[in-house]
Amino acid sequence: MKFQPVQKMSVILDIEGSSRNLGTLAWSGSERRAYFEYAADFLAAPLPVSPFNLKTNPGLNAAPRDPFDGLHGLFNDSLPDGWGKLLLDRRLQRAGIDYRLLTPLDRLSAIGKTGMGALAYIPELPDDNRKLTDNIDLDWFVEQIELVQAEMDIADIDTLQGAQGGSAGARPKIMIGFNEAKNSFILDYGQDMKSGFDRWMVKARGAGDPADIGAEEKAYALMAGSAGLEMAETRIFDTKKGSRLFATKRFDRTPAGRLHMHTASGVLNASHREASLNYGQLHRLTLMMTRDSSEVLRMFRRMVFNVYARNRDDHAKNHAFLMGGNGRWTLSPAYDLTFSSGPGGEHSADIAGEGREPAMQHLLTVSREASIPDLEAKNVIEQVRMSISHWPQFAEQAGLPRSRTIALDRILNNRKPA
16 A cells, blocks of 8 residues: 555535535645635535534634644544544554554545545545455454454554544544344445445443443443433444454434534544533533533433443543434433543542532532522432332343452442342
8 A cells, every 4th residue: 555645635515314424624834734615605605514623714724732632622522532543653664654644634534525524535545455244244354343452463453444433532432333123244345235224333442441331331331321321322242263343333323314523622633632612611612512401401411311320431521412404403322331440530520510429519519600590400319219219120230240249339339239
């Protein structure tokens, strides 16, 4: 593969079946940052794709140098980190390319049309070695992860990288088309799906994860649903060799086509690698994006769940918004809900200034600042706490081993085993 650094690319907005030229993204090597210009046709009938830091105005829009290495937050949302970044680096390394010299535009070219949300990037990095199989075995996925983590040259990097879909986060992921009636899979490279196949994301265990992380995340999804949080459909895939993989149906894909997805990190140009946002800001952002108090209450419920479920990995990329072809924004379904002790034992997003031991008064401080009536806020808190108290039932339903169930029950509910 002969590699040519990308200096300029077209950005396409492919939203609910309608494909539009969003504009042109260019890289300034001397300034080490990107410039973006909306297409004239898009400005004639604009949509608020990034309403704060990339408004739909004519002319060049310079990206800030921080925090995304000279890239606009809108486009940084398309870039993988953790697992996806590792795969791309390995793939380029094999081709004799020094990945340390890559610009963000080079990385976007590797995403092409396969990323999360509705944005696509032209030119694309060629993908001649992808295996367009009709059927895959998820044990292959688990085995490939082990090979990658052991830095074995026999790992099928091209296929893994092509099907990881630009998803963020540290845990290994793969995008599939799943036919429930036939219980069969195909790798999802962003191609048109045959009838009967839905798009799903499958996660595997990362190097530092508990042994039963798949069942644990499924138990959390059940608990979140009981607590009133909206989530996409989830399930466990049991492989022939005994792995249990958590999977979620993709909420950025609908029968009508793609939805545009923008994280709080991307909207506000806020780093997700450090504590850059608090929950007060997230509630205000939700109101500004959606102009809907019911969406603000959804954010409040999510915050309350994260506090009582001890999900402290609640950084700026773990909160997102969705936009359809009508230009209206809503909060995305909740995602990445698991037990996490957080950076330094604290929430990434603090609650009224408290990150380590947030209590009722901190939750109510946030709700009052967000103009949520006390009675409504307390009802949400009570419903969430009731669901958390039933943790052992959700864990049993998900098939989580008893030892892990008891360990988390001690933390979540301060209960000692019977």
